[in-house]
Amino acid sequence: MSRTIEIDPVTRIEGHARITIKLDDGGNVDDALFHVTQFRGFEKFCEGRPFPEMPSLTARTCGICPVSHLMASSKACDKIMAVDIPPVAKKLRRIMNFAQLTQSHALSFFHLSSPDMLLGWDCDPAKRNVFGVIVEFPDLAKMGIRLRQIGQSIIAILGNKRVHPAWMVPGGVNAPLTEEKRSQILPMAEEALELALKTFEWYKGQTSNFAEEIEHFANFPSMYMGLVTEDGELEHYDGFLRVIDHAGKILHDKVPTDNYKDIVGEAVEDFSYMKFPYYKPMGYPQGMYRVGPLARLNVCDKCGTPKADAALAEFRALQNNSGPVTSSFHYHYARLIEIIFALEKMLELLRHDDILSDHVRARARGNRSRGIGIAEAPRGTLIHDYEVDEHCQMTKANLIIATGHNNLAMNAGVKQVAQHWIKDGKIEEHMLNRVEAVIRCYDPCLSCATHAMGKMPLHIQLTDASGKVIDEMTRG
Amino acid sequence: MKRALIIGFGSEIRGDDAFGPQIAYQLEDLVHPAIQVETCQGLTPDIALTMSEMDLVIFIDCAVGHEPGVINHKEIHTSDDKSLSMVHFLSPESLMTWCGSLYGKLPEAHVFTVTGKCYEISDNLTEPVQQAVPRVIEQVLNLLDEHGLSKQEVLSHA
Structure with a gap:
């Protein structure tokens, strides 16, 4: 039976x-x-709202990565306004996004996944939780908390608020960075980078304990999608979409974010309320791709910062430098590299000559009827696609969240684990x-x-x- | 002077779930600036570190299970319920456990809740929850008074 x-x-x-x-x-x-x-009816809730409200409204969909929604939404609104925001505003938005990436990845790695990795999947469930980690590995737990706290603190310093800062706005940001704030952030970012490097060194020594999980945790060929810069470097804020196949061959490159619908389709299944995005040229369900830290490191040519690039070389060696790293278990590994990258980039941006400039916002009314904002959230590519009427009120919103892109791969991963x-x-x-x-x-x-x-x-x-x-x- | 933290938590677009943040926003204008007032969508582990530096922590949340608008206030302690740690967001009790286990310090902690009526997507509180707002604010201010943290007393220490 x-x-x-x-x-x-x-x-x-x-x-x-x-x-x-x-x-x-x-x-x-x-x-x-x-x-x-x-079921979430959030997109319907947005209809009729003035578009400038969208960043702060959509940020409230999430308590962990509100900055991602804030950023994708602000970018969509920039497009509706038809403005090119001041360069310093872009840098400041990037800094806040890196702070968020740090805190979100820290929460995932230390709080959610470390009990499995540190205590083992065969451990008594009563002990295989974060309290078990606190008892057995208190220093590691403290490092995770401190990393997350630093990320949250930097967001609070920039936005005057920890969780839903209204600092990022259509047209840029609403206040420049002061020398006082920069002086607060710099030592925190340096401390966080040290913690991230220490964690990465420790984790590398642990991976040999997970050979069977690495082999069977969603370890299969798929495509990968993520943003890259014009030069093919790791990118989280701007740039172009790149899609590679299972062997690492580039299928689509330098796709302007406004053209995302050329490559991303959305299917529905009757067993889930979450949509199933797929790579359109391949059709559904063959067009399964992955996004997020693992995918971003697979699609980019390099990170563009020294310590992250050194770590990226070790990441690629996991697959014997023979193509994309295919095991989803290595999302954990990729997260740590992205934290290192985020902090290196943040320090670089904070030390930039013009970072204290007060020209941080462009102002305009709605000049276009549609705006698409795409950014890389901690979990992957986040798409906000808005349409407005002549009164600048929202008539349609389509949000493709990072987790959605991975829906096909998550299903395939569950099947593989169960079969093994x-x-x-x-x-x-x-x-x-x-x-x-x-x-x-x-x-x-x-x-x-x-x-x-x-x-x-x-x-x-x-x-x-x-x-x-x-x-x-x-x-x- | 005692150090105090007030945290109003919940989703601001989920109807009555916004009760905690709404109270926190109002308290921010009513308490002395030395008292740290925070809002968040859910409680996360980093808050344990902030708590470890406090003498008094007050959580404000909405709840289910009673008649809408019912206010509940209790002092909380650490929890042995391991399942509380199984989501991104933690409970106040499990945060107390994190705080004590990792930093060897436990502040006095209280939770104020009001039973919500509707958690659908909305940016309004329902009537019974709205009516509870001034009463909870008064109770929180009374608790601060009891700890010598009324605005006047804090000013006299300054």
Whole structure:
């Protein structure tokens, strides 16, 4: 008799999700589906709003990466205004984005994923959580907290607010950087860089412990997409879209962000509220691609900062320099490199001659009926596509969030893990841990506007082919 | 003088979930500037480090489970409930555990909640929650008074 295993909800990710694993008559995995069961009507909520409100409004979709929405939205509004924002404003926006990347990646690595990596997937679930990490590895836990705190503090210094700063606005930023603020930020960024380098050195020594997970955690050929500069360097704010295939061959390069629809299509499935973006020239579902830290490091030619480039060379050696790094387990590795890059770039920008210039904002009314803003959020490419009427009020908003791009890959990853660890219909705790952990590699943020109730127990259901529950278990 | 932190948390576009931030914004104008007032969408681990430098921490949140508008105030301590740490956002109790375990210091901590009625996408509080706003502000100010942190007392220490 075929059976279905459900894991509901997935723990330590944002929003609400459920995993269903379908077993065939022999007890082996036939298919696995990652369902996102929460519907967000946010885009509808935006209609009728004056477009300049959009940055602060959309930033409230997320409590972890509000700066990404702020940035993509501000860029979309810049386009509607038809302005080229002052160069210093771009630099300042970049600095805030790097601060956010640092805090978000630190949260993912230290808080969400380190219990799996440090304590092991076979560890007693009662101990395999961040409290276990605090007990066993207090110094590492403190480093993670400090890194995140520094990222948050830099955002607060720039925007006068930690979580939803209104400093980034259509046309630039609403206040220049002062010497006093720069003097506050510089030592923090230097300290954070030291912490990031120390963590990276430590983590490199750990990867050999995860050989089986590296081999089977969403380790498959796919395409990759991310922003790069005109010279092909790692980029998070501006630049062009680049898509590479499984072997590293460039399929699309220097795609202006306004033309994203030439390469990105969106499909829907009846088992999930989250859309399934795909690489349009390849069709659905063959057009599976990955975004985020792993993809960004795969698509770029180099980072463009010395320490991150040295780390990038080690990253590429993980795949024997023979093409893109394919295991999604290495999202963790890539996150640490991106933190190093973000802090190096931040220091470079802060020391730039014109960074204290007070020409930081261009002003205009709406001059175009459409604006597209694309930036790299911590989890991947974030697209804000707006349309406005003659009164500058929003008539349409389409937000393609980073987690959405990875939807096909997350599903494929769950299936691969399940196929490797579930044999003969036997379900064990360690297997379920790994199924969840492969999702956490992508650090999905499914519905950040959700009120966190503070407790998300793990609920597993086993049903037969007719949908009847024949077994269930709750953990946590 | 005692060091105090007030944190109003919740999503500002999820109806009554905005209660915590709304209270925090109003308190910012009512308490002495030496008292740190923060808002956030959810509680994250870095707050433990800030808490470790405080004598008093006040969390303000919305809640479910009672009649809309019901106010609840309790002093909180560390929690052994490990599942509290399983999402990006933490509970006040688990933050206390982080604070004590990592930094060896525990501030006195209180949570004020009001039961919400609607959490759909909206930037307005419902009527019963709106009515609770002045009462919670008064209770928080009273708590600060009890700790010698009224605006007048803080000014006299300055």
